[in-house]
Amino acid sequence: MGGLGLLPVLNLVALGFFDVRWAEGQSTWSFVGTTHYAALTRDPLFGAAILNTVVFALGAVTGQMILGFALALLCSKATRGRVFWRAVFVLPVLIPGIVIGAMWKLLLNPEFGALAQLFELAGLTPVDWLGEPSTALFAVIMVDVWHWTPFCFLLFLAGLESLPRDVYEAATVDGASAWQELTRITLPLMWPTIAVTFVFRLVLAFKVFDEVYLLTGGGPGTATEVVSFTIYQRFFTEDRAGYGAAMAVAVIFLIFLMLAAAAAARRRVQA
Amino acid sequence: MRRWRHESGLQLALLLGGLLIAAPFAWVVAAGFRTQISLLMGEVWFTPTLSAFEEVLFSKTSDFLLNVRNSTLIGLASTAIALAAATFGAWSLHRMRWPRWWVHALLLWALVLQMIPPVALAGGWFVMARAVGLDNTLMGLILAHATLNLPMALWMMGVFVRDVPQELVEAARLDGASTPTLLWRVVLPLVAPGLAAAGVLCFVFSWNEFAAALNLSMRQTATVPVAIAKFAQDFEIRYVQMAAAASLSAVPALLLLLVAQRWIVKGLTLGAVK
Numbered sequence: 077m078g079g080l081g082l083l084p085v086l087n088l089v090a091l092g093f094f095d096v097r098w099a100e101g102q103s104t105w106s107f108v109g110t111t112h113y114a115a116l117t118r119d120p121l122f123g124a125a126i127l128n129t130v131v132f133a134l135g136a137v138t139g140q141m142i143l144g145f146a147l148a149l150l151c152s153k154a155t156r157g158r159v160f161w162r163a164v165f166v167l168p169v170l171i172p173g174i175v176i177g178a179m180w181k182l183l184l185n186p187e188f189g190a191l192a193q194l195f196e197l198a199g200l201t202p203v204d205w206l207g208e209p210s211t212a213l214f215a216v217i218m219v220d221v222w223h224w225t226p227f228c229f230l231l232f233l234a235g236l237e238s239l240p241r242d243v244y245e246a247a248t249v250d251g252a253s254a255w256q257e258l259t260r261i262t263l264p265l266m267w268p269t270i271a272v273t274f275v276f277r278l279v280l281a282f283k284v285f286d287e288v289y290l291l292t293g294g295g296p297g298t299a300t301e302v303v304s305f306t307i308y309q310r311f312f313t314e315d316r317a318g319y320g321a322a323m324a325v326a327v328i329f330l331i332f333l334m335l336a337a338a339a340a341a342r343r344r345v346q347a
Numbered sequence: 348m349r350r351w352r353h354e355s356g357l358q359l360a361l362l363l364g365g366l367l368i369a370a371p372f373a374w375v376v377a378a379g380f381r382t383q384i385s386l387l388m389g390e391v392w393f394t395p396t397l398s399a400f401e402e403v404l405f406s407k408t409s410d411f412l413l414n415v416r417n418s419t420l421i422g423l424a425s426t427a428i429a430l431a432a433a434t435f436g437a438w439s440l441h442r443m444r445w446p447r448w449w450v451h452a453l454l455l456w457a458l459v460l461q462m463i464p465p466v467a468l469a470g471g472w473f474v475m476a477r478a479v480g481l482d483n484t485l486m487g488l489i490l491a492h493a494t495l496n497l498p499m500a501l502w503m504m505g506v507f508v509r510d511v512p513q514e515l516v517e518a519a520r521l522d523g524a525s526t527p528t529l530l531w532r533v534v535l536p537l538v539a540p541g542l543a544a545a546g547v548l549c550f551v552f553s554w555n556e557f558a559a560a561l562n563l564s565m566r567q568t569a570t571v572p573v574a575i576a577k578f579a580q581d582f583e584i585r586y587v588q589m590a591a592a593a594s595l596s597a598v599p600a601l602l603l604l605l606v607a608q609r610w611i612v613k614g615l616t617l618g619a620v621k
Contacts, residue, residue: 154354165365166611167368168368328462
């Protein structure tokens, strides 16, 4: 099993130094050295994909964290129906990403989608959210926020429910306001859960593929081109396995750098 | 009085959140009961028809039932493999005396594997599967999904395996239990809740997985997500069929939510609280 994980990565690293041609079911590998990597640094599409992915991941995850925390705070304060609400809010997490993409492709359709209908009711001109370069990335971010806010909600609710009760009782006795309770007690105690959720979601957001594949296919232009999609196109639609592999290796390396930076930052904060 | 108003305010806010989640689902399910013309005209009132669902399930051009069969087989088999590998792996990593650096290296590798976009791995798998004749087979996808889910399963089983009391293990050893007996009779019952939680999530994630399935399957081995993408990309986009297929493919998630909500929530929140 470890081999199934390790081998494709080694294979990718090797592929990155070759040009691969398929002919009659046979592959011919020709060594090209670091040509692919040199080309990568000059590829405007790859640059756009990295930038879009960073904007997407930070935007979507920030939105999910804030909304998820607010919802969890509300739910933890409610005395009734907690189990019911939790069941409702878990649902989007379990739905296939491609189905979420299909759903929102319908909902955001400028001619008959639910949002267009609402806009018409309000007397506004419907917007082609996914078709306009200026709004497409924003629309994809919003869909991801809808998809994954419930996940953050779940983690935060579990965290909030495990906080010690007596601290809050003491705060109430001391006459702390709700705001003080939130900023002085809840947030500091929840910090580890918040950090874990943030890193976890960020890593997943960098892998985004399914929703983009259906919603926009990277377009219009390069407005929603994300790294997973760029790799997919080089590898499978353009049949440039070597270049696609080099791209994948570069992305894995970048993710590694990012995590190392996060770990270093954490050590500095703790010291 | 003030307390009551406080509670109703909370419930109102939660209701709003619930509506934001439920309304899009309701709209799409309703779209599945329309005709293409009714949807395109934006009719508010329409006569529900089952034609889109019938076409998705039974028409000659749709393989949806085959896709469901593929997804189910791949989901069950890859979950079984991932669970078995994760349980033995977690036991070995946490309970046998490996050098510390080796354990850390393996756990770090599991973490790295979790971060790599599946599309990037799919490229490597595609080349490998072609080399050994596993391309366009269910087995290729079963192995791919088992690998994708293994880090999560290993992590979850690790949490449960570490909670197995050392005294119980030693007592069983003193009674002369061999390692297989020990694992089967003592450890397995204790980690059963972990297996349930990890198993449900492995199955759901395999059922949902798209990137690897898209690239490692052809028509006969396509899974449900691949079929949905095809509805959305056909030359003439079949909107109502797409809505119907999307609604149908959410059914397993709904069923699991009703039956196994406890395990799902437990599994999803394990990492954050422990």
